[in-house]
Amino acid sequence: MKHSNTLALLAALVLTACSNNTDTATAPAADDAAAGRVFIISPEDGATVTSPVQVKFGIDGFSVAAAGTYEPMTGHHHLLIDTGLPPLDQPVPADANHVHFGKGQTETTVELAAGEHTLQLLLGDGNHVPHQPPLASDIITITVTE
């Protein structure tokens, strides 16, 4: 594929440029996570909504890529429902409170019981591990009515 050829050429150029430093040549390009941001587009913080709730994910500086993709400056969304941030040095858990969007989805619909709920986005890399520093949205609180 043309894309792969371009990558191979780039890799060859990098290898040539760094031929006196194999550590640098073999290390993956670094993420600049400080340049990225994720945020919940909707619902708005404090909103009163009915279930199912449509949640739209926003991202700046980084690009969304499917799980298993290891390009720098990419990741996929995780929606944290009624829970705090998980340990940030390991893959995000996968359960009812930590929902993965490993196909690169940028929105979802969640069924929530009546009452108050918190939502937060956390970006993960190709291995579902948060970036350094982590790209997490502000926490929003919504109220679901019957």
Ligand SMILES: [Cu+2]
């Ligand atoms: Cu994931």
